[in-house]
Amino acid sequence: MEYSPVSVTPLSLLQRILLAYIAASTYQFYLVSPSSTSNSMPAAGDATTLLAFKSLLFDPHYTLSSWNVNNTLNVCNWHGIGCQSEGRRRVVTAVRLESLGLTGMISTAIADLTFLRVLHLPNNQLNGSIPRELGDLPHLRYLNLSSNALEGTIPDTLSQCSRLHTISIHSNKLQGSLPSSMARCSRLRVIDFYNNLLTGEIPDEYQTLPELSWLFLSNNNLSGAIPAFGSNSSSSLVTRILLSNNSLTGQIPQSFGNLTSLTLLYLSRNHLVGHIPPSLGNCMNLTSVSVGDNNLKGNLPDSLGQLTRLRYLDFSANYLSGVIPLSLYNLSSLTILDLAVNRLVGTIPPNIFQALPELQYLYLSCNNLQGSIPQSFSHASQLQYLDLSDNSLSGVIPSNLGQLNNLVVLGLAINHFEAKEAKDWDFFSSLANCTNLNQLFLSHNYLAGNFPTSVGNLSSRLDWLAMDRLQISGAIPPEIGKLQGLQFLDLSENFITSSIPSTIAGIPNLTQLYLFRNRLSGHIPESLGNLTWLEVLQLGDNDLHGNIPSSFSARNQLNELNVSFNRLNGTIPNELAKISSLTKVLDLSHNYFTGPIPRDVNQLNLLVLLDISENKLSGELPVTLGGCETLNSLYMQGNSFQGAIPRQLRNLSSLQRLDISRNKFSGQIPEFFAELESLQYLNISFNDFEGPVPIKGVFANTSEIFMNGNSRLCGGAPALQLPSCLVHSSKDGKFFNTPRIVVLTILSSSLCFILLATIIILRKKVSSQRLPRLSSSRDKFRMVSYLELHKATDGFSSVNLIGTGNFSSVYKGNLDGYQNLIAVKVLNLAERGALKSYMAECEALKSIRHRNLVKILTCCSSIDHRGNDFKALVLEFVPNCSLEDWLHPKHPSKYLCLEQRLKIAIDIASALEYLHHHHGQTPIVHCDVKPSNILLDYDMHSKLGDFGLTKFIHGASSATTTGDPSYSIAVKGSIGYIPPEYGMGGKVSTHGDVYSYGILLLEMVTGKRPTDNMFYDGRSLRSFVEEFFQNVDEIVDPVILLTMGDDRQKDKIEVCLASMVEIGLSCSREAPDARMDMKTVTTKLAAIESAYLGCDNTSQ
Missing domain, CATH: 3.80.10.10 (Ribonuclease Inhibitor)
Incomplete structure (x- = not known):
């Protein structure tokens, strides 16, 4: 679950109330007096x-x-x-x-x-x-x-x-x-004229109106520059200017500083640029200033501290930088201060609330503030909304926050706050005193230790509790059931153990429950099905077992259910198929379910994604599956389904992705697959299909169809290299072109191969080394031999070749007794350094486990059919090509939108953070971070692979170079991604990976390789991006622009791109010590994603 840490800003509501008041009260003063009582007729x-x-x-x-x-x-x-x-x-x-x-x-x-x-x-x-x-x-x-x-x-x-x-x-x-x-x-x-559909510019003539007092033009689509009111004495009486929510451009006029009677200035949600005019400090009567959601840059002027009557100040969602002026903290009348979503730095002054006694709303989220939370926050007796999310604040959260009796929302997510000891959680217990607390956001911090039992003492009004991506361990306290007002609960991506407490089912209004990526065990409580208002239930990636409770039925309001990657078994309950409210996701994948698909599956007629892959399901597909007409993605791979594909599936007109690979389907490929206009991806590999392959529709795009392991297919597009379909005789039913000599040749070749294989086995070295599967204790992988790998890859056929590198070739294959496809990385031992690469990769992969790292299943060290040494790694198969193929595709149909690029960037940052900071006491340096070493799965989740150049830094911190001289210049990498210090004799450090990652991030934004021909004579990808940093839209990959919608969407994309570029430039600085660490990168990218996905509504 990804969401903005705090999406609770009430300022838009405050503005609406203000405008409603203005509309109701403005004109009474000007109304003509009641009628006369004259006797005139x-x-x-x-x-x-x-x-x-x-x-x-x-x-x-x-x-x-x-x-x-x-x-x-x-x-x-x-x-x-x-x-x-x-x-x-x-x-x-x-x-x-x-x-x-x-x-x-x-x-x-x-x-x-x-x-x-x-x-x-x-x-x-x-x-x-x-x-x-x-x-x-x-x-x-x-x-x-x-x-x-x-x-x-x-x-x-x-x-x-x-x-x-x-x-x-x-x-x-x-x-x-x-x-x-x-x-x-x-x-x-x-x-x-506010709140209409007016267009065009604001006439300059309006500034000449000598008695003009109020100008209300908000909520239209006006464009052009703001007239220079105040440039002459004619407009000196203006008191209120409301121009928010238009498309105005240009700068805030300097002449506004002459409007000494001005009380309200609302310019938010436009496209204004430039700096904040210091002259605004002359408008001594200003009480409300709202200029949020524009493109302003520069510092906040000190002169704003002269506005002693100011009660509302909003400069959120701009590009303001520098520190917050101390003069702002002298505005004792201020009740609302919103500076969120900028680039402000510095610390929060220790005496902030002694100077701002009236402050009720403080929004400083999405900046670069550092330091700790001042103890003086406890003096903020009026404070109701406090959002410090998405900064670089650190230290222990003060325990005296509980003295904020009026607090309604507390946002501390996406920072570096720590809790190493039990006493560091005292703040949590103190929040029980905040009886009005409605929303609490603590996500993305370093709060470790057992889940506090004091959670049950929090406010009964609490409806939103976000504690995901912390480091919480232990069990979920049953006291959590006391939070009767809770609607949203996110405890995902922690280290929580034990079972799901049944008391959660006693929270009557719970609508969203996220517990995925923990270590929960036991059964799914039957009572969870009694949560009739529950809309989202995410329990994936745990260790749950048993059946799905039959209590989940048609009376539930679920629209998203994910129980993937557990050990659930039994049949899929028919009651589950009757939950017609399931409109988004039903993910039952990677479990041990058996039996057929429920026949009532057609009642899920509004479902978008159904994933029942990697189970033990069997039987024929029910014809009722064709009733799920809104399905966008259907994943059924890795089961034991059989029979023909029912023709009723032709009704799945919205289907874009279909994977039925590794089953036992038979018969011909249905012609209607070619008629599904929306279908973009089809995988029918390793079944028993036969006959001709269609050539239209999805079959025309051979890069998006997969049909390996169906030996009796023929025809299709030439690129598939399938045999021509045989012509059938109308007389005796025999094929004309099937000479018996072909059969005899095949038989004799097979006998020779078997004889040769027997000799090889007898000569096999006693000391052959094999490594067991290291990725999961849940599904042990047996040892494999050369012959098994030879068979799995069809004799290392070029058809199965999916990549080559300096030291190896990689083949995909299907190993007997193993449901999933595998990747076999065969070392080219004739190449110097190949053996060292092999040993390095084995050493690295045997001790790491992370969802964004390619998993090693086993190794094989043997001899091949010629008697030569043979060494190979058996890896998980990641099917969706490499990031290199997506960033620089050979076919224009392949492209990545900005959201996908951002998620990939987060995935790889997370992987590197794990290697650098969370791998025991020994940081690992990858040494070859580049697009071709990043693989994408079906869901576009990315995994970092190829650990052939990996180095361990023993006895060092993650940011320290190794002391071993052998780790210096001997390190290789890929041109364009190698950090400059390696080329000057520098030693291996995690800083080197950070540099490579920074270049990778810039490549993802621009679509240009660092080795592009345009970079010569000292010019590099980094210098090119730095040159155009203020105009990112001029260097962005044109493919990203295809996703732009209206101007508002364009603005969000540009903000996101600018933020990504800023991180890329920081990571690729020349001085190693000046680069970010991967912890900071991961945190900042998560914040950028939250803001880009539209959940960050702090601006006005």
């Missing part, structure tokens, strides 16, 4: 006009019942009508019909009310356009048509209303541009 013509106006309206509540032809003499007493005396007669001067549920159109007859000063029709359901005839009302001062469903454009005729001082038409569906002619209304004080 009303104008009969006004009554006729109002009845014409009413004729186009539908009045659902009969509020306008007083408006009738029999009551025209009392027109001034009609509902919502205001009159004043004009000479000896009374005329209608105001129409106020707010929130009456009126529908229909605004009649042009309204323009006949010659003396109308106020037209107030907000919060109805009026449609149609704004009548151009409103421009014929010379006395109109106040116009409010907001919160309706009006369409069309803003009529430029309104500029004829020379006395107009307030115009509000917000929250409609108006389009077109802002009429510049409105600047002729020299008395305009309020322009309120």
Whole structure:
């Protein structure tokens, strides 16, 4: 489960409340006074006009019942009508019909009310356009048509209303541009057009309006630069500027510093660039500043500390750098401070909350802050939201955080906080005093030790608890069941043991439960099926056994269930197939399930991914499987299914990936496979299919179909190199081109081979070395011989050759008695250094185990059929080619989106972090990190392989060079990825891997190899990227741009790419000590992923 550490920012809600308040209260000050009580007679013509106006309206509540032809003499007493005396007669001067549920159109007859000063029709359901005839009302001062469903454009005729001082038409569906002619209304004080569909630029003429006070244009699609309000005395009265959520560009005008009356400035969610003008410090009346989610850079100016009335300050989601000015901490009135998602550095001042006593919301997440959490946080008696996630903060979390009695959200995820001793968890126990605590984020830290039993004392209001990727061990305390308000619980990727406590099933509103990648054992509690609101259950990669409880049934709300990589057995319960709410994932793979697929599987008719691979399932596929019409991915490989493929599977029209390899299917390949237009990947290897291979659809892309191990197939695309299909005789049923001599030749060759093999076995060396499987105690791998590997690879056939290197060739194969495909790495012992490479790889792989490292299954040291020495490594088969093949594909159909590249970067960083920092006391240096040594599986998870150059650093820290002289220049690597210190006689260290990783990351962003022809005369991939660092979009791999959607998506991609480039440049610095370590890299990439996937909503 990947998510932003804190996605709880209430600032957008605060802004909505503020705008609603503004909308409700703004204009009352300007409304015309109630009607006069003069005895003058009303104008009969006004009554006729109002009845014409009413004729186009539908009045659902009969509020306008007083408006009738029999009551025209009392027109001034009609509902919502205001009159004043004009000479000896009374005329209608105001129409106020707010929130009456009126529908229909605004009649042009309204323009006949010659003396109308106020037209107030907000919060109805009026449609149609704004009548151009409103421009014929010379006395109109106040116009409010907001919160309706009006369409069309803003009529430029309104500029004829020379006395107009307030115009509000917000929250409609108006389009077109802002009429510049409105600047002729020299008395305009309020322009309120926010929340429409307006486009174009803000007219510069608006800055010349001498009485303009409020300019509300937020939530449109306006573009261009912001006019320079304040550049002359004309706009000196402006108090509120709201331009958020548009597409404005350019810089914040320096002239804003002259707007000394300004109280509100909202410019968030635009495309503004440049620096924050220091002149803003002159706007001494400012109370709210929101400029988040732009492209601002540079430092926060010290002058902001002069805004002593400031209560709300938001510069989140920009590119601001430097330290936070101490002057900001002198703003004693500040209640909201949001500087999240920037590049700020430095530490948090120790006395921050003595200077900010009113602070309620503090967001500093996604920066580069260091140091520890100050003890003074306990003085923040008003603090409700504290988000320090995704920084480089360290040390022990202060135990006095529990004194924050008003705390609602605490985000400390993705930092370097530590808990090495039991007392370091005191902070957790102290949080029991925070009775309002609603969300707690501790993920991605170094909090080790047993799971605190005090978890049961946390607030009963807690609904979100994220403690994944820590180093928690021991059992889950049963006290966790006391958290009755919990909806989200993530304890994944820890070292938790024992069984799942049944008390979790007593949390009635739990919707998401993540316990994957732990060491849980025992059965899945039957009572978990009673969690009727549970939507996501992730129990994969544990040691659970037994059956799936039958309590999981149709009454559950599950849409994602993953119990893969356990030791579950028995049949798949039919009740599971009846959970129609399963719409995302059902993953039962890598277990020991037996029996057939439930016949009611068609009830999973909205499921996207079904994975039942690597089990012991059998029988024929049920025809009802064709009812799962929304399936995108179907994985059934590694079972014992048999029979023909049912034709009903032709209904799987959304299917993109299908893997049925390593089963016992027979018959011909269904023609409808070629008719599935969405199908992009098909693996039917190692079955018993026969007959012709189709040539259309997915079969036309030979790089995405796999059919090995079906010896009776023929035809197909030429690239498959299958034999031609034989022509059948219509007379005697015999094949014309089957000479008996061919059969005799095959038989004699086989006999010769068997005889030769027997001789080899008799001569076999007694001292032959074989290593047992080292990757898993769950599934011991037996020892293998040369003959078995020869058979598994079809005699090391070139058809099965999947790669070659300096010292070896790699073949894929299918070993008897082993369900999964294997990779056989055969050493070329004639090459100098091959034997040393073999020994290094054996030494490295025998002692490591990580999900992102290629696993070694066994080794074979023997003699081949010629009597020569033979050495090979048997590895897990990783089927989806190497990263090299994806970054630099031979076929344009192969490409990686940004999300996939980011996940691969995280996978490899995690693998290197393990090698450098978590491998006992002996760090391992890979020495050859490059794309061709990174393999991808079906799900695009990456694994680092080829440990032939690996070095151990004995008795050294992970960042220390070895003292053995043999580890210096003798180290080889790959040109372009070798760190510069190795070329100057430097010794092997983990810094070298970091350098190679940095170059790899830059290659993944740009799509350019470090050995590209464009890099010569001292120019390198790193210098090229550094040169264009401020314009990443100019150097990015064009393939990534294919995934860009709207401008908002483009902005997110550019931010993500810039962050990746920054890490790549840091890792590839020339000085080894200046490079990041892999712990920091892994942490920062995880944060980048969280932000890019759209879960980080801290900005406004």
